[in-house]
Structure formats: structure tokens, C-alpha cells
Amino acid sequence: MLNQRTIAKKVSITGIGIHSGRKVTMTLHPAEADFGIQFRRTDIKGAEILKATAETVGTTENNTSLGQGLNSVHTVEHLLSVLYGLGINNVFVEIDGPEVPIMDGSGASFVFVMKETGIQTLNKSKKFLVVLKPVEVQVGDKWAKIEPAERLIIDSTIVFTHPLIKKQRKQFEFSCENYIREIGRARTFGLLRDVDMLKRKGLVKGGSLDNAIVLDDFKVMNPEGLRFVDEFVRHKILDTVGDISLLGHEIAGKVTTFKSGHNLHNLLCRQLLATPDAYEIVSATSLRKEALEAFELPRALAPLFT
Ligand SMILES: [Zn+2]
Incomplete structure (x- = not known):
């Protein structure tokens, strides 16, 4: 049996977007089994949730973005890579700007954050x-x-x-x-x-x-x-x-x-x-x-x- 994972507690990360140059704060919340990874822009009133799926992908020029037009989140790939890398399946991501912070350009900072936060095993098998x-x-x-x-x-x-x-x-x-x-x-x-x-x-x-x-x-x-x-x-x-x-x-x-x-x-x-x-x-x-x-x-x- 190998179960789904989430993070053990919520955590916020602040940094700048490599493309937008904008400072953003991103908060990762634990989520239940089968939730997947979902993003929500908190700076846009009533913004629709963006599910991290291949079909939600908008632009792919020099980064991978989810969503279209104003309600989109750019440069999601490094965060998603680290979540996959640590076997974390379920997280709700709130972000107050258009782009995930780039940190040092790798996944190292996100790995560090997950280490600090801890990883929680959920009571449902991975798929x-x-x-x-x-x-x-x-x-x-x-x-x-x-x-x-x-x-x-x-x-x-x-x-x-x-x-x-x-x-x-x-x-x-x-x-x-x-x-x-x-x-x-x-x-x-x-x-x-x-x-x-x-x-x-x-x-x-x-x-x-x-x-x-x-x-x-x-x-x-x-x-x-x-x-x-x-x-x-x-x-x-x-x-x-x-x-x-x-x-x-x-x-x-x-x-x-x-x-x-x-x-x-x-x-x-x-x-x-x-x-x-x-x-x-x-x-x-x-x-x-x-x-x-x-x-x-x-x-x-x-x-x-x-
Ligand atoms: Zn990259």
C-alpha cells in the first residue's frame, strides 16, 4: 500500500516572478485525498480555481502557465516538479499575483520548505x-x-x-x-x-x-x-x-x-x-x-x- 500525501501544515512563500518581476506571496494549504493540486488567485475577486491538469495549460513560452488571460498562474513547473518529486499529490495553492516565485531558479527552496512543513500521509492509496x-x-x-x-x-x-x-x-x-x-x-x-x-x-x-x-x-x-x-x-x-x-x-x-x-x-x-x-x-x-x-x-x- 502506498498512500497519497499532502503537506502537514500550511506555509507561505514570498518571492519575485522571473518573468513578471512582481513580488508575490504564495500560501500552500494541506488538502484531502483526490483533491490534486489546485491554484487560486487571491488578488482577483471571485477568481475561478485553476486545477493543475494538462488541459488547463495556457501559454508554454519559456514557462508553463495554468488558465487563460487575466486569471492565470505562470511558471508553475518548478513547484509542481518538487511536489511530484516528493510524492505530494494534494495541495491547495493561494497566490496573490500572476506568477509562482522563482526563488533561486531551481526546486531547492521548495524542497527546503516541504522539509520544514512536513509531509502528511493520507488514508487513501496513490493512483x-x-x-x-x-x-x-x-x-x-x-x-x-x-x-x-x-x-x-x-x-x-x-x-x-x-x-x-x-x-x-x-x-x-x-x-x-x-x-x-x-x-x-x-x-x-x-x-x-x-x-x-x-x-x-x-x-x-x-x-x-x-x-x-x-x-x-x-x-x-x-x-x-x-x-x-x-x-x-x-x-x-x-x-x-x-x-x-x-x-x-x-x-x-x-x-x-x-x-x-x-x-x-x-x-x-x-x-x-x-x-x-x-x-x-x-x-x-x-x-x-x-x-x-x-x-x-x-x-x-x-x-x-x-
Ligand atoms: Zn525551468
Whole structure:
């Protein structure tokens, strides 16, 4: 038996949005089993709830947003990634602005917050989306595929002309412990030469060396350097976990991506959900022990696990 999780108590986080540059406060509340992850804008009177599902996704340019127009929440992917990474299924998120705070550009701050808050086991089994047949989406030379596997595996390849990135590939076998150790700390990144273009599009207004790896034409501009030599592809995996968590359940399947981004990740989710014979939703009780063991929390988190 592997049960659903929520957070043990409510917690507030304040920070700025990387794209909007706006200061926001976000409060995470515990939620009951089968609630899922839901967002509500508290700065918009009577704002409709935004459920974190693949179908709720609005824009996917340089971030993943939920909702359309005014009632939307941008850059949800890092928070969703950490919730999936820690096996947390149910949280109600209230936010007083248009974008989740970027913190240090990785999931590390959210992991830290969950450690402080504690994780609560609920009295209902987790559900798994088990992939039964391969599904693939392609846009130009970029593609993403999901196929059957006993647990979540992500095999990601990124290709950039920048000499420090070039081609990076990493295969990540999901477990909460691997997530915290290998993926959660990897920061988002950007090229200095793209900053003006992105700002003209209204993006990265809050971006800085405090919340992103910034590369000039030759080197990392952040004085502290990189956290991993392949931090870039690790962050791509962090984003992928967040984006495919919008399938709404734990995932038993292998995701392979080539030059992917938020748009492709969302297309893959939608394509899978539109192919009913390609997946089934089952209770955790029908999965093999190894798939369930991946959700054991590492010792560092276990004392707070109630
Ligand atoms: Zn990201």
C-alpha cells in the first residue's frame, strides 16, 4: 500500500516572478485525498480555481502557465516538479499575483520548505498512470515520446550552440531520493544574448544571477559557477517532471525527449490523454514493489514525515 500525501501544515512563500518581476506571496494549504493540486488567485475577486491538469495549460513560452488571460498562474513547473518529486499529490495553492516565485531558479527552496512543513500521509492509496503503448509528438526537429516502463524514467537530450552546453544527455530514474539529490537543485538558465529579445516579449523581467544561470558567449557569469557540470540538462529534467506531473497521477512510463520545451511536454501529455488505449489508471496496490519503493523518502526527510 502506498498512500497519497499532502503537506502537514500550511506555509507561505514570498518571492519575485522571473518573468513578471512582481513580488508575490504564495500560501500552500494541506488538502484531502483526490483533491490534486489546485491554484487560486487571491488578488482577483471571485477568481475561478485553476486545477493543475494538462488541459488547463495556457501559454508554454519559456514557462508553463495554468488558465487563460487575466486569471492565470505562470511558471508553475518548478513547484509542481518538487511536489511530484516528493510524492505530494494534494495541495491547495493561494497566490496573490500572476506568477509562482522563482526563488533561486531551481526546486531547492521548495524542497527546503516541504522539509520544514512536513509531509502528511493520507488514508487513501496513490493512483498511477501506467503507460501501455508508446505515444510520440514532434515539432520540427524536436520530439518527445512516452512508452511503457515499470517506473518513471526520463531520458533527456538538449542541444545548444553555446560552447558550455553543446549536447547534454541524461537518463534519470525516478525516486524521491534521486530527485532531491540529482534534479531538484538544478537551476534554470539563459543566454545573455537572448535577454533583450525576451524582455521585449515581456519575459525575464525578474531574471538575475540570483535566480538563473546566465551565460555570456563564453562562460557562466554567476560567480559561484555551476552546481553540476551538466546542470543544464538536469534542469530540463526538472521542468519535464513538473510538466508531465500535469497528467495528474504518479507515472509508470519512460519519457524520452530531444530538444524539448514546455510546449512539447504539454503536447505529449495531451496526446497521451487523447489516446485512451495507450494508458490506464490503476491503484498503487496493483504495482510492483520496486515502483512503490521509489516513493520512499530519504532519511533527511523521514523524521518530518508524519
Ligand atoms: Zn525551468
